[in-house]
Structures are given as structure tokens and as C-alpha cells.
Amino acid sequence: MVDLEVDGATLKLVGDFDVRSTGAVRTALYDHLEAHARPCTHDIVVDLTDVPSVDETALRVLAVATRVAERRGHRLVLRGCCPSVRRMLTLARFRHLVAVEPVHA
Numbered sequence: 199m200v201d202l203e204v205d206g207a208t209l210k211l212v213g214d215f216d217v218r219s220t221g222a223v224r225t226a227l228y229d230h231l232e233a234h235a236r237p238c239t240h241d242i243v244v245d246l247t248d249v250p251s252v253d254e255t256a257l258r259v260l261a262v263a264t265r266v267a268e269r270r271g272h273r274l275v276l277r278g279c280c281p282s283v284r285r286m287l288t289l290a291r292f293r294h295l296v297a298v299e300p301v302h303a
Contacts, residue, residue: 199213252286
């Protein structure tokens with residue numbers, strides 16, 4: 199399961215983000231987008247720094263939330279994706295559907 203924390207425009211997930219937690223994350227994402235209803239100049243961030251793994255169902259939730267955010271005038275960005283999450287984004291062909299912050303060395 200995954201825990202959720204909100205800090206301004208950032209929604210931080212902690213734990214495994216998989217089919218068991220997609221309902222709670224979906225609800226939190228849409229509530230978070232609703233809280234930022236007006237278009238803004240800053241990104242809406244989903245921080246995955248403490249998420250060691252995701253599955254395809256979780257990636258679908260993020261892809262759909264990205265489209266919803268764009269329709270509302272926002273840019274949803276994934277932050278802190280570990281190598282396994284990045285690999286899953288590529289393997290599931292979701293990499294082009296979601297924005298991922300670059301890793302800084």
C-alpha cells in the first residue's frame with residue numbers, strides 16, 4: 199500500500215504504488231487537482247522518491263491524471279522516479295504520456 203502526503207502543489211507517495219492503492223491515489227490526485235482549480239504557473243508534482251515500484255495500473259492512473267491536469271490548465275510532473283519506476287514507464291510505453299523531472303547528478 200501507499201501513503202499520501204500533501205505539501206503545497208506536491209503530492210508525495212510513500213510505498214508501493216500498485217493495483218491495491220490506485221483507488222486511493224486516484225482520489226487524492228483528483229482532489230489535489232481540484233484544490234488547484236485555477237490554472238497556475240507552477241507544476242503540480244507527484245513525488246515518487248519513496249516509491250520503489252509501480253505497476254501498469256498505477257501508470258494508467260498517472261497518465262489519465264496528466265490529461266485531466268492539462269485540460270484544467272496545469273502541468274503534472276513526476277519527481278524522484280527511481281530506476282525501476284523509469285524502466286516500468288518505458289516498458290509499459292507510458293514514458294511519452296507523462297512528464298518526468300530529469301535526474302540531476
